[in-house]
Amino acid sequence: MIRGPTLITPQMAQEAIDAELAPWPAESRPLEQCIGRTLREDVYAERDNPPFDRACMDGIAIDSAVFGRGVRRFLVQGIQAAGAPALRLAGGEHAIEVMTGSILPRGADCVIPVEEYAVSDGIAALAAQVAGTPYRNVQRRGEDSRPGVPMLKAGTTLGAPEIAVVASAGLASVRVSRPPDFMVVSTGDELIEPGAPIAEHQIRRSNAYAIIAALKERGFERIGNDHIPDDEGLLRDRLALHLAAWDVLILSGGLSKGKFDLVPHVLRSLGAREVFHHVAQQPGHPMWFGVGPQGRPVFGLPGNPVATLVCLIRYVVPAIAAAMGTARAPPEPAALASPMRFSRAITRFLPVCIRWDERGARSAVPRPTNGPGDFLALTGTDGFAELPPQQEYPAGFLASVYRW
Ligand code: AMP
Ligand code: MG
Numbered sequence: 079m080i081r082g083p084t085l086i087t088p089q090m091a092q093e094a095i096d097a098e099l100a101p102w103p104a105e106s107r108p109l110e111q112c113i114g115r116t117l118r119e120d121v122y123a124e125r126d127n128p129p130f131d132r133a134c135m136d137g138i139a140i141d142s143a144v145f146g147r148g149v150r151r152f153l154v155q156g157i158q159a160a161g162a163p164a165l166r167l168a169g170g171e172h173a174i175e176v177m178t179g180s181i182l183p184r185g186a187d188c189v190i191p192v193e194e195y196a197v198s199d200g201i202a203a204l205a206a207q208v209a210g211t212p213y214r215n216v217q218r219r220g221e222d223s224r225p226g227v228p229m230l231k232a233g234t235t236l237g238a239p240e241i242a243v244v245a246s247a248g249l250a251s252v253r254v255s256r257p258p259d260f261m262v263v264s265t266g267d268e269l270i271e272p273g274a275p276i277a278e279h280q281i282r283r284s285n286a287y288a289i290i291a292a293l294k295e296r297g298f299e300r301i302g303n304d305h306i307p308d309d310e311g312l313l314r315d316r317l318a319l320h321l322a323a324w325d326v327l328i329l330s331g332g333l334s335k336g337k338f339d340l341v342p343h344v345l346r347s348l349g350a351r352e353v354f355h356h357v358a359q360q361p362g363h364p365m366w367f368g369v370g371p372q373g374r375p376v377f378g379l380p381g382n383p384v385a386t387l388v389c390l391i392r393y394v395v396p397a398i399a400a401a402m403g404t405a406r407a408p409p410e411p412a413a414l415a416s417p418m419r420f421s422r423a424i425t426r427f428l429p430v431c432i433r434w435d436e437r438g439a440r441s442a443v444p445r446p447t448n449g450p451g452d453f454l455a456l457t458g459t460d461g462f463a464e465l466p467p468q469q470e471y472p473a474g475f476l477a478s479v480y481r482w
Pocket of ligand 2: 267332
């Protein structure tokens, strides 16, 4: 457990989380269900790629050696369609019409495009200046990849190009990470569901919806949503159920030093092991992380909406992605577009918009909030810059940007 008067840094918090998260199980899924998933096996070519010498223009296939002897008129003996087995040139001064994607006929090694000859009475007469070099307009067998060399490595995220490669390897299904399911729990007596009547002293329950949105944007589908009042008995009963039923528990609120901030105490009483409570950062100081009695991760995010979202993106999302086998993408470097000054030197998470100047250089335009409750200021921003503990940051300061 990491706690006490010396607060841990964000980097230490990240490392402590990573150390507790076991690799997520993998499963074999049909190709169409693998979009956006993390590959958990290397994928090898089934055959050479391309698997045969392949015509890559519509035209005629000829023997370049015959062309080299000065022959410019060829007898067109037949048609080689894509998907048909290879024909054979009947003789040196013969040509076979080929279609893009067809196998190169035996005896031919050059494709003259259809624009460069005219056919009359079954004879293709080549135009002057036509080149007839070996393997012109032919993709050679094995040019792109060969069996035995992985085309895709475990850890790759499967987007459209990668799915094409898996299909080309002849695989109908492939091993990918099984995405975890998440239970998102907000705590607080003051929180009222959108759509329900609300009194002056109450506030809308917005954090859970922000968390769910960020998870869904990343392709997670099985996400529970619960609200628990600040009541020790209710918290204990409901959290016990959630700890047993869900892969990952994400809580918001109830972590500070108020009389009704009961979450760390209740989690401990349910057998959760606290790994850390409090991180030297602003916003998000009360962040909590632990491991439930079943060994599953529990993230306690601070209730203030800016802190909730920042901590979700800074800690939860990358840790889950890493556990699913995806290499941790480093945050993007971007230069601060204007100087910033703070009263205290502590790691800051500063909302920013990313801009490109005329020369293509990236900069981060600060969009400071009026405090950790000012989630309105986040709308239209791209993410937040992590600034190391300093009081002043000049314009041009290179910050690490995390996208929402
Ligand atoms: P807490 O950490 O529970 O003390 O909450 C800190 C602040 O964030 C309080 O002003 C809460 O009202 C607010 N808050 C807590 N949970 C939520 C939520 N789910 N949605 C919006 N605001 C919240
Ligand atoms: Mg609360």
